[in-house]
Amino acid sequence: MEVIVVERRQDAAALVADAYTALLTRTPTAVLGLATGSTPLPVYDELVRRHDAGDLSFARARAFLLDEYVGLPADHPERYRAVIERDFTGRVDLDPAAVVGPDGLAQDLDAAGRDYDEAIRAAGGIDLQILGIGSDGHLAFNMPMSSLASRTRLKTLTPRTREDNARFFDGDLDRVPTHCLTQGLGTIMESRHAVMLGFGRAKAQAIRECVEGAVSARWPASILQLHPHATVVVDVEAASQLGFTDYYRTTYAGKPAWQGI
Structure with a gap:
């Protein structure tokens, strides 16, 4: 695990965008x-800027x-398929058909999770996965005590998560979904x-526990300590307990x- 400490969160944008640029330059079909x-919005904005300047193309890439x-x-x-289109994919030349998310409308949600993992494998696996970390150490919707070997599956959203997300639903908690399909920690690790x-x-x-603490389901993002190529980028405030x-x-x-990174 490589840990990079930047002064401000804005400084991370160019750094991570450089990794995307290097990847797509050598592998346009990444x-x-x-x-x-x-959390990733400054990175996406920087990638859009490079795309608009003619320095970066996503035309042959795929995304999960x-x-x-x-x-x-729908x-x-x-x-989330609509959110990522607004925030990033709809602002670059990434083919909308090449952007795939878990099927939250599937009749068989258990099968949908298995199918999603298989789709990722069939695409050749994910070359670069960007992640945020929750204040409780969660990764994607793998909350504390999630299995470290978990696959894409149904998860129940915690009351705190639903309360935090109510702002996107006009403050109406009743309109916030109670479940999601999320990549598992085992999926992310691939x-x-x-x-x-x-x-x-x-x-x-969370950064201290997940970077320097024990690998534990209590802090799901700590599993990245076992990843063969994990990069953690934090600002000085997030790094203050390291x-x-x-x-x-x-x-x-x-x-x-x-x-590079």
Whole structure:
């Protein structure tokens, strides 16, 4: 696991966008793993800027989403497929048919999870998976005590998660779905490069536990310690409880530029 500490969250955007640029330059048909939420937005904005400048194309790439609500109509604006289109994929030349999410409207949700994992495998696996981390250490919708070997499956949203997401449903908690389909931790671990972002003091404990603590279902993102190519990018506030910050800064500063992240 490589840990990179930046001064501000905005500084992470160019850094992570460089990884996308390098990947798509050498492999235009790369498979991207995309996350929704506010954390990756600066990265997506930077990728859109590079695309608009003519420096980056997604025309031959494919993408898979981390999760999807269960039961929201296909045309609902808060369906994650619609959210990622607004935030990123609809702003670049990525073919809409090449963007796939879990089927939250499937009659057999258990089978839908298995089918989604198979679709990822059939595409050749995810080359670069972008991730955010929750303040309780959750990854995608793998909440604390989720199986570290879990696959894409149905999960019940916690009351806190539904309360946090009510703002996207006009503050009406009753309109927030109670279930989702989410990639499991085992699914995420099969990506070739996992990039996890964490910003702000509210994420500091989770970053400490998941980066420097024991690998544990209590802190689901800690599983990334076992990933063969995991990069954690945090700002100074999120890094404020880490014990090896000087080491992370020194090793990153001495890293050859050709290695990237």
